[in-house]
Amino acid sequence: MSAFVARQRLEAEAESLRQLIQVSNPANVLGRMSMEGRLRSILAELNRMERQLGTRAEISLVFNGRPVAGSAAIEASFGSKAIDAFQRTVATAFAVQASDGHVGQRGPTISSEMAALHITGVVHGSFGFVLEEIDPKGDQWTDSALKAAADATVRLLERVSATDEQDAEAALEEVNDRLFVNVRDFVKLVHDNQATLTIAERDRSLDLSGPALERAYERVANAIIEDEELTLQGVLQGVLPGARRFEFRGGGFDIKGKVARDISAEYLRSLESDPMVGHEVTAIFRKRTVRDTTSAVRETYTLVRVIPETGPPSHAI
Structure with a gap:
């Protein structure tokens, strides 16, 4: 199970326990003690997970809007296109970093297998996908190159959707042109399908909905x-x-x-x-x-x- 999904389930269980404890009968001492003990255990586990090193890429793409039917389903065509567009963007960011920025608009890049994310779960409460780096070598002490590329992708999306106009302009001035095309395609796909998106990493999230999505679309959709x-x-x-x-x-x-x-x-x-x-x-x-x-x-x-x-x-x- 991915760390994101595990945290999500533990947080949901903790919230349910808090509500049950609040409305429980004071006379049911044993039941209340049991729930409080379980809540302490969950909070300790969440605290432990928070302290763990997150050195591999792990991102959740959580969708809402027209292509999503509550928390039950998402249009297959949109879902597959969105995952593919995001994967291509991360793979290009990976290639840009590995080649110190020298990635042209066309032609092959570094092997896509080296930059591959895997679907390891779905997100509950809306509908989304957990994408993770599968490292057969196990845990490592420093961030992987793929995690750095995924972080750079989220940071670029954050900059082009930000209220800071100067920073958004600087992002367009600095970005590799091939990576820009990938970001533009991804933003247009979400916007044109009347969807919204939350991108969640281990320690932060980016909300691409409402004004933020409109800002990103206006800046990149017709940019050359x-x-x-x-x-x-x-x-x-x-x-x-x-x-x-x-x-x-x-x-x-x-x-x-x-x-x-x-x-x-x-x-x-x-x-x-x-x-x-x-x-x-x-x-x-x-x-x-x-x-x-x-x-x-x-x-x-x-x-x-x-x-x-x-x-x-x-x-x-």
Whole structure:
């Protein structure tokens, strides 16, 4: 039994016991003592489960809305499509992390078997599915790569549905384009089928219903992300290794932005003494253009390569 389902059943039993104890006959001392003892045992077990390490991916997708018939059933077509869409999103997040972000829009990614979640139970009270990572090696002390990918998927959905407009825009500016397509397909599937969704992890949950679902839909349903490589000659005016930011002027552009993840902080610090900062260089950027229905076109730049005016490239991805 999954940890989520086990907790759900224990919490439901605890609530039932509290109600029974509240209305029990004070004269039924033995019965009351038995119920109180069972309640203490359940609360102790819930406390123990809370302290356990959760190092493997475990997510529950709980649906409501048009495709769901109370807690009894869910439309098979919608349910299977939703699970498949979520699995593809997690698998892409897994591939993005494993390849340090270098996953293209097309072509094969890392083996889907390595990023496979399994249905291990259903959620009661509404209708949902418990998806877990099955690790034949057993428990481990640190989070698995698949758990990190699942966490990243939920975090991305949380950001694109948040009330914080700036954070939502930043999420679209940073996300891998293939992962964005998966997230867009998943959000559209839930929205277009008039469903709502709660995504529950071990220590948090995300409610994709009402305004939150509408915000996510408006931001991603019609958004277009375009990436292109841009090569410019100019002056590298400044680099902040800690913040991983840069400033560049040249070719009619004044550019500020982020530095690619695979450029080390040590290398960034060396640019100041190489010397490159304050000198003419050729710089290669990844220019991202985001177009959506909620704001104007946004352009961001990521520094991916610096070439001194003479000599070999100082860094290349």
